Amino acid sequence: YDITKSIKTDIVYVPKFYVVEEERVKAIKSLIDTNTSFGIIEKGWTYKKDGLSLKVLLPSKPHKSLENNDSLVIRGDINKNSYLFMADCEFDEEKELLDMKEIENLDVLKLGHHGLDTSSSEEFLKKVNPKYTVINCDGKESPDKAVIDRLKTLETKILRTDINGNIVFTQK
Numbered sequence: 001y002d003i004t005k006s007i008k009t010d011i012v013y014v015p016k017f018y019v020v021e022e023e024r025v026k027a028i029k030s031l032i033d034t035n036t037s038f039g040i041i042e043k044g045w046t047y048k049k050d051g052l053s054l055k056v057l058l059p060s061k062p063h064k065s066l067e068n069n070d071s072l073v074i075r076g077d078i079n080k081n082s083y084l085f086m087a088d089c090e091f092d093e094e095k096e097l098l099d100m101k102e103i104e105n106l107d108v109l110k111l112g113h114h115g116l117d118t119s120s121s122e123e124f125l126k127k128v129n130p131k132y133t134v135i136n137c138d139g140k141e142s143p144d145k146a147v148i149d150r151l152k153t154l155e156t157k158i159l160r161t162d163i164n165g166n167i168v169f170t171q172k
Contacts, residue, residue, distance in 0.1 A: 074087075114143065
């Protein structure tokens with residue numbers, strides 16, 4: 001929470017829902033203590049500036065017992081590319097996305113929950129149908145083979161941080 005002491009920050013956005021409310025209070029207190037502006041974001045929040053558009057798709061309500069399903073799921077459009085950032089959301093939260101047009105046929109999917117088999121259902125992956133899939137993983141505990149097998153049924157290029165290192169998409 002003290003990152004604002006070492007990095008100049010104009011505003012920090014804090015998610016509305018936390019399983020552990022004390023963590024949310026601690027984060028906001030730290031922002032107030034450092035005189036950092038902050039906003040609370042939730043489903044429907046949008047941001048647009050200079051070829052960047054972000055929209056929070058979920059969560060729509062707090063998940064009382066599983067913190068991962070309070071993860072912010074964000075649709076991003078950066079210049080001409082579409083992204084879906086899944087954070088650590090798992091199957092329950094993922095199911096809520098299936099009726100949303102915003103997740104169909106995207107350029108880049110940042111896979112949920114490090115590629116563990118608690119998310120990335122076959123139905124979800126087929127709907128997103130990403131050209132590229134990014135997995136933030138260590139190669140030991142994650143990703144799960146079952147998730148990789150589901151991805152291999154798609155025409156997506158799989159990029160893994162344990163194999164490819166830091167992954168950066170640039171506009172040409």
